[in-house]
Amino acid sequence: MEKVEVSVNKEGGIMKTMTQNNRRNYFSLLVIAFCSSSSVYSQELNYDHPDKKKFTSTVIFQNGEEKMMNGYGEVIYGEEYFSRPLAERVDLGYTYVVSSRGVNYPEKSNEENTGVRFNITFKDVILGNGTGFDDPTYGSQRRDALSAAFRYFSDIINNSGQADVQIDPSFFQNISPGSTPPLATSVAPSNASRGFNDCLAFRHLNSGTDPSNSLPDGILSFNFGNNINYNYDYSGAPTNSQYDFYTVAIHEIMHMLGFTSYCNADGTSQAANNVFTAFDEFLLNPSYSPLLVTSGSGSGLTVAVPQASYLTSNDLWFDNLNGVSTPVYAPSTFSAASIDHFDNLRSTDKFVMNYSLSKGEYYRYLHQDEANALVRLGYDINISMATAVEDLPQSNSDARIYPNPATSGEGVKINLQGVNKPEILVVVYDMLGRVSYSKVVMNKGSGPLTAIDPHNNLAPGMYIVIGSSKDELFNQKLVIE
Ligand SMILES: [Zn+2]
Known part of the structure; x- marks a missing residue:
């Protein structure tokens, strides 16, 4: 018998919903982004x-x-x-x-x-x-x-x-x-x-x-x-x-x-x-x-x-x-x-x-441990680069994304202060509605700060950043210069 398990894949579930729809326009993406995570049928190897x-x-x-x-x-x-x-x-x-x-x-x-x-x-x-x-x-x-x-x-x-x-x-x-x-x-x-x-x-x-x-x-x-x-x-x-x-x-x-x-x-x-x-x-x-x-x-x-x-x-x-x-x-x-x-x-x-490892399960960063x-x-x-999580700065809780505008290669951060959801999906779209970067951020309680695109792949231009869990959290324009 093959081992087949049903589990909720915290990362894969939301991500799949997003990427499947990446050809739609920004507004329908916005709606889809707020759907909650789905289950994944996973066979472990x-x-x-x-x-x-x-x-x-x-x-x-x-x-x-x-x-x-x-x-x-x-x-x-x-x-x-x-x-x-x-x-x-x-x-x-x-x-x-x-x-x-x-x-x-x-x-x-x-x-x-x-x-x-x-x-x-x-x-x-x-x-x-x-x-x-x-x-x-x-x-x-x-x-x-x-x-x-x-x-x-x-x-x-x-x-x-x-x-x-x-x-x-x-x-x-x-x-x-x-x-x-x-x-x-x-x-x-x-x-x-x-x-x-x-x-x-x-x-x-x-x-x-x-x-x-x-x-x-x-x-x-x-x-x-x-x-x-x-x-x-x-x-x-x-x-x-x-x-x-x-x-x-x-x-x-x-x-x-x-x-x-x-x-x-x-x-x-x-x-x-x-x-x-x-x-x-x-x-x-x-x-x-x-x-x-x-x-x-x-x-x-x-x-x-x-x-x-x-x-x-x-x-x-x-x-x-x-x-x-x-x-x-x-x-x-x-x-x-x-x-x-x-x-x-x-x-x-x-x-x-x-x-x-299960089907649909994936990691782009190491866990802090x-x-x-x-x-x-x-x-x-x-x-912080290994985990894409840093300590929270003391100011600017209203500005979720900073620096903004950012210089290409600078590394963009997200302030999750006051956000109580355990995980946040962050998706960066270009102005044509294409996904340029996405990541599920584990919110570890005291308000982590997460780098967007730590590998500096975002080309100069204007982007829309959406952070979501089951409810809307924020969306904000980001300019990379
Ligand atoms: Zn091993």
Whole structure:
């Protein structure tokens, strides 16, 4: 039996109503915007592959060579093209260079960028296999959507290094009765030192020094089974029958950045004895004490094996910033997804790092706790850009949108002071009534301030901004100069 669930999708419901009608004129849009959310029929798929050991990787030094080894002791090989000049790989279309300036800008280069840079190498394209990211019909949309997801991380990570990402050949598993295939795989290699290890992506992004010239800093792979209907349009919402590819990409990149655990069901490590991830260091047991306790140091350091029942207690936590404990997925039956995710069922909020994704469900930003988790892992994160939520300013509660006029690239904010609705749909229309930008804003009580178009895609011109929930809240002209 396929698992079919009926749920109200907070984001997808309203969004779909809006985008379906985006050719109508502004006044009918206004009316439609005030309709309440609708239900979504959603089939959940797990994000990640069920054989986690296969995608757990540590770097070892063997016969004078650096190699990666998975949890079964099998060697994982890096792409030989990593040793070729970057400009050549970009010219061949094998590698996309993604920075906050865009894709392959500045061209092919080692020029200075603000923020981090991801060098994404597509094995489908190198192989010319005509499938996945090399598919003649969908390949470019897939590469663009994945690049956009990396671009998001370029925008929010303030460190100045880079990461070499290998996109392994795509795989093709269909949804069938009794089979719910994973959407993707992610590998975050790290060293196998005793204690808590930073992954290679973190080390390269943080220090700018490549931990290994011959090995990738992370490996991703995606399932393009032909009956998995993806939405590749990251500026629009998926339909109720689509899985959102950008959301899957954000999720897998988070794992690659170090949001992952080595914990086995019995509390030992998938990698090696006493070897855990940086993420593992922040796990809390049901008493809110560290799950994994170290003693000694250096080669004598040990990590005590925790009480195994904790791993299936439904009561593990991530010791997040500011004393916040975020629920960690630890269901009563241990699975590959256990400990590697946050848990929507134990929260009133929704996380992109939940273990599964439903049709029609999508995220364009991290939850505050997820952005904060990256800070915990050591990254320098622009939290307001990551979550599109900032603290409320003290004035101007009547002017909902400011600055206005805004300069292109400035970032436009919305003041939700005095608004009590839990979520607000913000839609920006151009003067022809076309949707230029839309987002559901979670109103977290004390009056959040939300950036419109943090990626600065709005061209100069005049726009109508409508903020709505079940009642009209506001509509206002916005000028981008
Ligand atoms: Zn996952």
